[in-house]
Amino acid sequence: MANDIKHIHSYYSPNDLYSRIIEGLTEIGKDLSRVTLDDLHPVDEFHIRGTVATKELIKLSGFTSDMHILDVGCGVGGCTRRLSHETGCCVTGVDLSDEYIDAAQRLTQLLDMQERVKFHAASALDMPFEDSSFDGVWSIQMGMNVEDKSAWLKELHRVIKPKGRVVFYEVCANNNTPVYFPVPWAQDSSISFLVEPASFRELITAAGFEIEVWNDKTDLAQKAFAHMKEPVGEPDLPELGVHLLVGKDILTKAYNLSRNLNEERVSLIETVALKP
Ligand SMILES: C[S@@+](CC[C@H](N)C(=O)[O-])C[C@H]1O[C@@H](n2cnc3c(N)ncnc32)[C@H](O)[C@@H]1O
Numbered sequence: 001m002a003n004d005i006k007h008i009h010s011y012y013s014p015n016d017l018y019s020r021i022i023e024g025l026t027e028i029g030k031d032l033s034r035v036t037l038d039d040l041h042p043v044d045e046f047h048i049r050g051t052v053a054t055k056e057l058i059k060l061s062g063f064t065s066d067m068h069i070l071d072v073g074c075g076v077g078g079c080t081r082r083l084s085h086e087t088g089c090c091v092t093g094v095d096l097s098d099e100y101i102d103a104a105q106r107l108t109q110l111l112d113m114q115e116r117v118k119f120h121a122a123s124a125l126d127m128p129f130e131d132s133s134f135d136g137v138w139s140i141q142m143g144m145n146v147e148d149k150s151a152w153l154k155e156l157h158r159v160i161k162p163k164g165r166v167v168f169y170e171v172c173a174n175n176n177t178p179v180y181f182p183v184p185w186a187q188d189s190s191i192s193f194l195v196e197p198a199s200f201r202e203l204i205t206a207a208g209f210e211i212e213v214w215n216d217k218t219d220l221a222q223k224a225f226a227h228m229k230e231p232v233g234e235p236d237l238p239e240l241g242v243h244l245l246v247g248k249d250i251l252t253k254a255y256n257l258s259r260n261l262n263e264e265r266v267s268l269i270e271t272v273a274l275k276p
Helices: 003-009 019-028 037-044 050-061 078-087 098-109 150-159 195-205 218-224 250-262
Strands: 068-072 090-095 119-120 134-140 160-173 210-216 267-273
Touching: 019 037, 019 098, 037 050, 037 267, 050 078, 050 134, 050 160, 050 267, 068 078, 078 098, 078 119, 078 134, 098 119, 098 195, 119 218, 134 150, 150 160, 150 195, 160 195, 195 210, 195 267, 218 250, 218 267, 250 267
Parallel strands: 068 090, 068 134, 090 119, 134 160
Antiparallel strands: 160 267, 210 267
């Protein structure tokens, strides 16, 4: 494993993740034989604006029940499962973190969705799939951890069928630097590789895609984080939340994200691109 990939892997590597999610569900009084997609969203939709954004992206994607979609950087599989649930399509999720993939598989079994939703631990830059294997791809807030964006985008282009669409929802750089750390996707700058929206657009087209939709969602992200205050003292965290994925300093990370958004140090882009 290359050094930067090792750092990324260790950032997203909590111990015993599945058991801790189950403990959280139990503590908030959920009956484990009746857990729903919505019960899991505080912990399994790890991106700005959570389920609301996932639903918007599903609408935008145009993905349908006859398709097989690849979710690249799927985390513990919240968007993977929701995409399959809402459209009826089969979805395969890939993530670098074996711990996340283990939790993703076991949560999918808990919801009895394993027929149509599968997972593999692999790097987005070198995926174990034949050329033109998938009808569509989506990748939700993973690209900011990828230094070699060109290799990542070419790999997506390789595995998607001609006429297939790829959906991205990515944090990009903005007018000002530096970014305040830690942020939800990185403890420090060693695993955060943000490019400006215009460069991201160029990289997508250079990989062979045609941009069909390009939306700047920074203002919605700012609104979503507007309530964040600088945390003081021991954090008061819920039983179930993304702190289980990336640590107890999540409130500091969210606060820094709100500062980065408000001070135009980061932006949020939603885009759909076509492989001609
Ligand atoms: C902020 S999380 C987003 C997870 C998920 N897409 C979601 O929205 O809930 C970023 C994810 O990207 C994964 N990741 C980062 N670099 C990766 C790479 N090179 N290959 C595969 N996954 C990667 C991390 O392990 C992590 O699960």
